[in-house]
Amino acid sequence: MILLDGKKTSQDIKVEIAQAVSKIKLEGGKTPHLAAVLVGSNGASMTYVGAKVKACEFVGFNSTLIDLPEETLEEELLNQIDALNTNDDIDGFIVQLPLPKHIDEQKILMAVHPDKDVDGFHPMNVGKMALDVPTFLPATPFGIMELLERYKVETSGKNVVVIGRSHIVGRPISILMSQKRKAGDATVTIAHSRTKNLTKITREADIIVAALGIPEFLTGDMVKGGVTIIDVGITRVDDATKKRGFRLAGDVHFESVSAKSAYITPVPGGVGPMTIAMLLKNTLLACSRR
Ligand code: GUN
Numbered sequence: 001m002i003l004l005d006g007k008k009t010s011q012d013i014k015v016e017i018a019q020a021v022s023k024i025k026l027e028g029g030k031t032p033h034l035a036a037v038l039v040g041s042n043g044a045s046m047t048y049v050g051a052k053v054k055a056c057e058f059v060g061f062n063s064t065l066i067d068l069p070e071e072t073l074e075e076e077l078l079n080q081i082d083a084l085n086t087n088d089d090i091d092g093f094i095v096q097l098p099l100p101k102h103i104d105e106q107k108i109l110m111a112v113h114p115d116k117d118v119d120g121f122h123p124m125n126v127g128k129m130a131l132d133v134p135t136f137l138p139a140t141p142f143g144i145m146e147l148l149e150r151y152k153v154e155t156s157g158k159n160v161v162v163i164g165r166s167h168i169v170g171r172p173i174s175i176l177m178s179q180k181r182k183a184g185d186a187t188v189t190i191a192h193s194r195t196k197n198l199t200k201i202t203r204e205a206d207i208i209v210a211a212l213g214i215p216e217f218l219t220g221d222m223v224k225g226g227v228t229i230i231d232v233g234i235t236r237v238d239d240a241t242k243k244r245g246f247r248l249a250g251d252v253h254f255e256s257v258s259a260k261s262a263y264i265t266p267v268p269g270g271v272g273p274m275t276i277a278m279l280l281k282n283t284l285l286a287c288s289r290r
Contacts, residue, residue: 001258004147004230004265010273013146014059017280021060024287032287033062034118034279035084035093039077039103040070044236045096052094055276061283064090074103078111085113092118092136092286094279097168115289118282121167130175136282141173143274144209144230148183153207153228153263156185161202163218163251164211165192169232173209198222215249220256229257229264232271 025031034056038049049065056063066080077095084093093116099105114124120136128135137145148155160177164170170190178188186207191198193212202208202222210218211232223229233251250267258264265271 001261002151002263004151004153004263004270006143006147006265006271006274007269009147009150010143010277012150013274013277014055014280017277017284018059020284025060030091030287030290031060031062032283033064033089033091034283035064035066035090037066037068037077037080037084037093037095039068039072039096040100042098044234045098049096052276052279055280059280061280062089070100072100072103074107077103077108081108081111085111085116090116091290092116092283094119116286118279118286120172120282126167126172129172132179132181136285137176137278138168138172139275139278139282140169140232140271141176142278142281143271144173144232145176145181145183146278147230147265147271147274148207148228151263153183155183155207158186158206159204160186160188160207160209161191161205162188162209162211163191163198163202164209164213164232165190166211169211170209173211177207177209210251212251214251216253217251218257219253220260223257223260225260226262227257227260229261230271231265231267234267234272 036049036052038045053063053065084090095108109121112122114122117125118136120138125135129137162170162174174188174190177184177186191201199222203224207228209230213233215235215237229252231250231252235249236246237249239247248268
């Protein structure tokens with residue numbers, strides 16, 4: 001079993017980005033600038049956004065964190081997005097999800113200018129991705145593709161089962177892996193909460209992407225020997241033995257599944273850090289395009 005080490009791989013990518021930024025600065029170019037908008041105080045979101053800002057510092061980007069209260073009105077958020085769209089120093093920005101219930105997420109994502117949409121969530125960029133036109137790829141699927149590529153995991157002609165059909169992960173990774181591209185050319189099945197006989201389907205998979213958000217859902221009896229496992233889940237599970245009162249669990253029961261795997265991502269330290277590295281990569285691209 002080989003661990004797909006997202007922590008190390010993302011560090012390699014961040015060093016590559018830092019070198020590119022040094023070169024840009026030496027040549028008198030513009031320092032890339034990423035902004036993140038956080039609405040409310042969701043614990044996990046605060047952790048993610050904090051990690052994104054810290055990663056910007058590491059690679060030499062400028063970063064701006066816009067921290068808005070839970071009660072922020074949709075109109076106020078739209079005004080904030082407009083200000084970021086028209087701010088010439090900002091190369092790209094993200095609105096951290098999930099948003100409070102009184103805000104229409106789709107309306108917000110559509111307000112982000114597609115050229116600054118480094119999350120790749122705007123319908124224009126989703127459409128380009130689906131049509132295989134170069135654009136910002138959403139960071140988590142992009143990170144998975146990069147991890148598979150750097151570890152030279154064969155995907156061509158393989159049976160890939162994606163569990164979960166979210167707009168952020170399941171849907172885009174299923175599109176990308178079916179395309180004619182590196183880490184692509186796979187035969188992809190999307191499974192979800194209405195899928196019947198899931199175990200029969202997962203047992204035939206060469207590669208499984210677990211992105212359903214249920215801790216330790218995928219167990220050893222559901223996979224065949226030699227499988228490659230990408231675990232996208234990261235849920236806080238109560239654990240009294242831990243100082244902070246919880247541990248982080250993936251969607252995969254690591255002990256039983258890793259015993260049968262050729263490759264597997266750990267949680268934490270797998271897909272999570274890759275997501276941040278790819279967001280930086282998209283920001284560098286946004287800056288160089290402007
Ligand atoms: N929430 C969970 N994942 C993401 C992500 O990749 N981008 C944003 N903006 N919010 C998220």
